[in-house]
Structure formats: C-alpha cells, structure tokens
Amino acid sequence: MNKQLSVTMIRIMGLFCVLVVVGMMTGCSKPEGDKEYQYKFPAWTPDGKIVAVRRTIVTYPDGGGFGGGGYGGYEEYHLVKFNDDGSGEQTIKEVGYDAGYISVSTSSNYIGYAVNNYIKVIDWSGNQVDSIPTGVDGDAQHFDWSPDERKVVYYDNNVITVENLDSSTKNVIAGLSTYPSWKYSNQIVFRNTPERYLAISDEAGNIITKNITLSGRYDIQFLPNDPNKVVYFDNENNIYYYNLNTEQISVIDIGLANAHRIITIKFDGQKIVYDVDDKHILVTNIDGTNKRQIK
Numbered sequence: 001m002n003k004q005l006s007v008t009m010i011r012i013m014g015l016f017c018v019l020v021v022v023g024m025m026t027g028c029s030k031p032e033g034d035k036e037y038q039y040k041f042p043a044w045t046p047d048g049k050i051v052a053v054r055r056t057i058v059t060y061p062d063g064g065g066f067g068g069g070g071y072g073g074y075e076e077y078h079l080v081k082f083n084d085d086g087s088g089e090q091t092i093k094e095v096g097y098d099a100g101y102i103s104v105s106t107s108s109n110y111i112g113y114a115v116n117n118y119i120k121v122i123d124w125s126g127n128q129v130d131s132i133p134t135g136v137d138g139d140a141q142h143f144d145w146s147p148d149e150r151k152v153v154y155y156d157n158n159v160i161t162v163e164n165l166d167s168s169t170k171n172v173i174a175g176l177s178t179y180p181s182w183k184y185s186n187q188i189v190f191r192n193t194p195e196r197y198l199a200i201s202d203e204a205g206n207i208i209t210k211n212i213t214l215s216g217r218y219d220i221q222f223l224p225n226d227p228n229k230v231v232y233f234d235n236e237n238n239i240y241y242y243n244l245n246t247e248q249i250s251v252i253d254i255g256l257a258n259a260h261r262i263i264t265i266k267f268d269g270q271k272i273v274y275d276v277d278d279k280h281i282l283v284t285n286i287d288g289t290n291k292r293q294i295k
Contacts, residue, residue: 031072033060038279039295041113043102044266045081050273051092051111052281052295053099054080079113079126084271084283086294093126101141101262105149106183110165112152114141119154121165130165144182144221151203153180153188160190162203173205181221181230189230191220198230198242212242212249219262225269233263239286254288 038055045051055077062072077097082089092111099115110129112121117137121130134141135157143154146162153162153173160174176193191214192199198212198220214220216234223229223241230242233256241250256263256274263274265286273283281295 031058031060031062033058033073037295039080039281040275040278041100041102041262042273042275042281043104043262043264044273045104046106046108046267048084048266048268049081050084050281050283050294051079051081051102051104052275053095053102053113054078054091055097055278079111082295084266084273084294085292086281092124093122095120098137100137101143103144103183105145106147107149109149110145112143112145114143119143119152121152130167132163132167142179144180144188146182146203147184147186149183153182153203155180158193160188160201162188171203171205173201173203174199174207179218179220179232184222184224185227189220189222191217200244210242210244210247212247219264221265223269224265224267231265239288252287254284254286255291256284256288 036057039052042050042052055075057075059071059073075097077095077099079092079095080089081092096115099113101114103112110121110123112119117133117135119132119134120128122128132152134154136155141155143152145152151162151164153160155178158176159172160177160180161170161172163170174190177190177199178193180188180190182188188201188203190199192209196213196215198210198214199207201207214232217232220230220232223231228244230244232240237253237256239252239254263272265272269286271283271285273281275281280293282291282293284291
C-alpha cells in the first residue's frame with residue numbers, strides 16, 4: 001500500500017511539474033475570446049495620421065455560472081496610430097485604463113498623453129522620454145507643444161504651466177485657466193476661467209485678455225494654416241473663428257452631432273477629428289462636409 005501510494009504521489013508531482021513548466025513557457029497568457037474595440041481622445045500627427053486610445057474589451061466562456069455557461073472578461077488599453085480613413089492600424093504602446101488627452105509634437109518626434117496625473121512623453125517605439133506630474137487625471141487634462149517641441153504647456157490644477165521637456169524649468173503663466181494651445185504660434189492661447197474670456201500670452205506670462213466670452217466654448221486652438229485666427233467649438237454644432245487682428249468672429253454650423261469630447265484640427269487646417277461617446281472616431285472637413293465614421 002505504501003509503495004502504491006508513493007508511486008501515485010510521484011506521478012502527481014510529475015504532472016504538477018509539467019504544468020508549471022508549460023505555464024512558464026506560455027507566460028500564463030490571457031484567454032482569447034470575442035473582442036470589441038472602442039476609441040477615444042484622437043489627435044493628428046504632422047503627416048496626417050491619427051493617434052488615439054484604443055480600449056479592447058475581451059469576453060470568453062469560462063465554464064462558470066449555473067449549468068457551466070458563465071463568461072469571463074478583461075480589458076486592455078493601447079495607444080494606436082491609423083490613417084484618416086481608419087485603415088492601417090498600428091499599436092504603439094500599452095497604457096493604463098485612465099489614459100486620456102493626446103498631443104503629437106510639431107516635428108512628430110514625440111507623443112504626449114495624459115494618464116494618472118502625469119503627462120507621459122514617449123517616442124514612436126513607446127520608449128519614455130519624460131514624465132511630467134500635473135495633478136490632473138487623463139480625462140480632464142489639456143496640453144500642447146511649443147513650436148520647437150522643446151516645451152509643453154498644460155493645465156495644472158486650474159493654472160496654465162510651461163515646462164521644459166527635460167523638466168529643468170517650470171513656469172506658471174496664468175491662474176484659473178484652461179484649454180491651452182501653442183504649437184502653431186509663438187503665443188499661447190487659453191480660456192481665462194473666472195471671466196471665461198479668451199486670453200493670449202507669451203511663455204513668460206505676459207497676458208493680453210480679449211473681450212470675448214468663451215462661456216460654453218471649448219477646445220480652443222490656433223488655426224494651423226493661419227496663426228492670426230483662433231478656433232473654438234460649442235455644444236451646438238458650431239465652430240467659431242476669431243481674428244486676432246480685426247477682432248471679428250465668424251460662426252459656422254458644422255453639424256458635430258452627439259456627445260463629442262475632444263476635437264482637434266489637422267496640421268494643414270483642412271480637417272477635424274473627434275470622438276463620440278468614448279467609442280467612435282469621426283473625421284470631417286473643417287467646414288463640416290464629408291463627415292465619416294472611421295472607427
């Protein structure tokens with residue numbers, strides 16, 4: 001009896017060792033299953049591609065539940081790049097679930113994305129170049145690059161801050177302000193929060209406040225092909241053009257239906273990209289024509 005028990009135990013231990021080795025060889029990979037893809041926070045690259053956060057929802061049968069019909073699941077988040085028709089998707093880097101606002105530098109050397117109270121700066125291989133603490137989560141962050149891509153301007157707990165890419169210098173240029181934009185001009189434009197006015201500043205913090213109310217307006221940015229114009233949007237499908245020289249405003253209804261979150265203008269000023277409901281990516285011409293859902 002003892003001999004039989006010993007043989008049985010040896011067999012069990014051998015099987016256990018085999019299972020351990022197989023698990024180590026496979027890396028204990030996640031189970032495969034049905035996948036649903038959702039996209040949010042799109043941003044243009046200088047060469048006309050789009051970078052976004054992709055959420056992958058995986059569900060698979062796990063044999064649990066009554067009658068063995070249960071399902072398991074998990075989620076993954078990645079930065080991805082694709083063409084402006086949605087084709088040619090490439091994965092850049094796995095990121096956290098709270099990855100948010102994205103901005104690509106003016107010479108396309110770097111990608112910045114907001115996540116977990118930081119702006120993470122990476123190259124196209126996914127290698128980290130810098131990590132800037134902001135105190136603002138990914139969903140609420142807005143930031144932009146300097147024209148020479150050596151600095152970043154960002155929203156930091158209700159103030160606008162300029163910081164070198166190597167974090168060597170940091171300068172608060174405005175208090176109680178949001179939506180900074182910089183890459184297409186030598187000036188920085190943003191919304192002054194208390195009065196909700198349009199404000200313009202150099203990187204030293206010399207501010208000019210325009211008598212233009214921005215209540216209900218968001219995603220303020222310089223028009224890429226005309227830095228004398230500032231563009232912003234509202235929740236009623238309108239795009240506003242403000243001429244810094246003449247101080248005149250023109251409004252166009254471009255029909256941005258549904259709950260879009262982030263709107264960015266292509267580097268040539270001809271198209272805009274935005275997301276809907278944290279799921280879909282749409283592209284349209286700057287005048288609202290040729291609207292297409294690409295993701």
